[in-house]
Amino acid sequence: MITGIKENLQKIKSTLPESVTLVAVSKTKPITDLQEAYDAGQRVFGENKTQEMVAKYDELPKDIKWHMIGHLQRNKVKYMAHFVDLIHGVDSFKTLKEINKQAKKHNRVINCLLQARIAKEDTKFGLPFTDIEDILASDEFKELENVKIVGLMGMATFTDNQKQLQDEFSSLASFFNKNQEKYSDLSILSMGMSGDYKLAIKNGSTMVRIGSSIFGVRNYIA
Secondary structure, eight states: OOOOHHHHHHHHHTTSOTTOEEEEEOTTOOHHHHHHHHHTTOOEEEESOHHHHHHHHHHSOTTOEEEEOSOOOGGGHHHHTTTOOEEEEEOOHHHHHHHHHHHHHTTOOEEEEEEEOOOSOTTOOOBOHHHHHHHHHOHHHHTOOSEEEEEEEEOOOSOSOHHHHHHHHHHHHHHHHHHHTTOTTOOEEEOOOTTTHHHHHHTTOSEEEEOHHHHOSOOOOO
């Protein structure tokens, strides 16, 4: 018997502490799958392509919180600035300035997470810890009135090596905790996906991004 989306969601949510937000990673999935998850009570969805997220936003209920979880191109910010709830992968100050510019046009403050580079892989995006500290402390950042840094995000190396994953998660958690003492707006630590979210939670993650364990194997679009 194939387990349905509703059952998958219930199973995952039963393992999550109340303090952890579940982002259902719905990229490449059809509207019907998202509607099924919505009907089962899920309200936070994550997409990695702006055009796809906009199309789904137009068709689905408006109380959904849309998270941009992929690497964000600056020229795409304008298409989602009127509705996106949280942008996970901000990895440059230029991108932050563009988000601020587009948010201002809609009289909004857009919540963002700075992406820290914790993986040992060359394919992962992210900022070194020192760059994150420089941004948070900069006068130029403080002048951006339409963006708010509410936390940090990190993607661990794609590996079965639990020691390596533990080291990567704990390093980001320690850095987050240190900066949370300085900046009261920092409340979200987003780390952990389908394969490693339980370990991420043990290390202090407050937001996990889970796709295949909810919707099944991803549909790759050519």
